[in-house]
Amino acid sequence: MSAPIIRMRGVCKYHGRFAALTDIDLTVAAGEHVVICGPSGSGKSTLIRCINRLEEHDAGRIFVDEVELNADTRNIAAVRSEVGMVFQQFNLFPHLPILDNCTLALRLVRGLAPEAARELALGYLRRVQIANQAEKYPPELSGGQQQRAAIARSLCMRPKIMLFDEPTSALDPESIAEVLDVMADLARDGMTMICVTHEMAFARRIADRIIFMDHGRIVEAAPPQQFFSAPRSLRAKLFLSRLLRYEGSGAPGTAQTAPQAVATTAQFNLGDGSDG
Numbered sequence: 001m002s003a004p005i006i007r008m009r010g011v012c013k014y015h016g017r018f019a020a021l022t023d024i025d026l027t028v029a030a031g032e033h034v035v036i037c038g039p040s041g042s043g044k045s046t047l048i049r050c051i052n053r054l055e056e057h058d059a060g061r062i063f064v065d066e067v068e069l070n071a072d073t074r075n076i077a078a079v080r081s082e083v084g085m086v087f088q089q090f091n092l093f094p095h096l097p098i099l100d101n102c103t104l105a106l107r108l109v110r111g112l113a114p115e116a117a118r119e120l121a122l123g124y125l126r127r128v129q130i131a132n133q134a135e136k137y138p139p140e141l142s143g144g145q146q147q148r149a150a151i152a153r154s155l156c157m158r159p160k161i162m163l164f165d166e167p168t169s170a171l172d173p174e175s176i177a178e179v180l181d182v183m184a185d186l187a188r189d190g191m192t193m194i195c196v197t198h199e200m201a202f203a204r205r206i207a208d209r210i211i212f213m214d215h216g217r218i219v220e221a222a223p224p225q226q227f228f229s230a231p232r233s234l235r236a237k238l239f240l241s242r243l244l245r246y247e248g249s250g251a252p253g254t255a256q257t258a259p260q261a262v263a264t265t266a267q268f269n270l271g272d273g274s275d276g
């Protein structure tokens with residue numbers, strides 16, 4: 001495994017007296033693909049938002065590519081320049097065409113000339129297969145197209161790490177598949193990724209490690225094969241059995257095992273599917 005690119009040690013986050021994160025220890029290697037899952041309110045968003053300082057942690061230490069996230073704004077800027085983030089609700093500027101959404105930061109933050117920014121952005125829009133939508137405004141695109149535009153916009157900044165917070169949970173099934181295809185492509189290219197998602201077929205295919213959270217803690221961390229077939233904690237078992245209740249399966253670890261069940265959402269194009 002390559003060198004760590006993210007290190008969280010004893011990280012805690014409070015809202016008043018409520019602990020949103022407690023003692024988070026997490027090391028992510030460069031090129032690793034981590035999927036975070038867990039019940040609503042378990043701290044998944046808070047955890048990944050701490051990695052680019054959208055949330056400030058109250059205790060513990062976080063290092064991204066050897067830079068510590070602390071009150072030093074230069075460090076925060078350095079980390080943010082390496083970390084891209086994609087949200088459930090796209091967060092595109094609705095009053096700007098897709099191309100301008102992508103070139104804005106390239107011009108204002110990176111100081112690229114308009115033509116260079118345009119070429120770079122079009123390259124990434126081609127990569128996510130929406131170059132033909134470049135002149136449209138976000139509200140004129142489907143959800144899946146908007147999310148792919150948001151991914152392209154992040155990629156324009158050439159991040160070393162991509163964080164995804166439930167990027168497909170607002171989408172229809174076909175759009176989900178389109179966005180997962182793009183994410184799988186990024187994973188294959190070796191991008192370091194942390195994805196909060198409940199697309200378990202996707203997780204099973206691309207994740208090196210699944211992290212299961214509950215009540216602000218990491219309860220379980222395991223390779224997908226192990227997590228889906230034999231989750232150790234009762235909480236994870238319960239979570240998976242609920243998640244898979246409508247997928248025609250029994251609880252994980254029973255005769256009808258979770259891995260078969262989780263393959264039912266595998267509509268995205270990820271090779272031969274022999275392991276699903």
Ligand SMILES: Nc1ncnc2c1ncn2[C@@H]1O[C@H](COP(=O)(O)OP(=O)(O)OP(=O)(O)O)[C@@H](O)[C@H]1O
Nearest residue numbers: 015018019020038039040041042043044045046047
């Ligand atoms: N600004 C805030 N003030 C108070 N409590 C907050 C705040 N932000 C988050 N929380 C609480 O922290 C906990 C963790 O929130 P978080 O958004 O990280 O959960 P999550 O696992 O991402 O949930 P979901 O699956 O619903 O997105 C929740 O109980 C939430 O209510």
Ligand SMILES: [Mg+2]
Nearest residue numbers: 044045046165
């Ligand atoms: Mg969340």
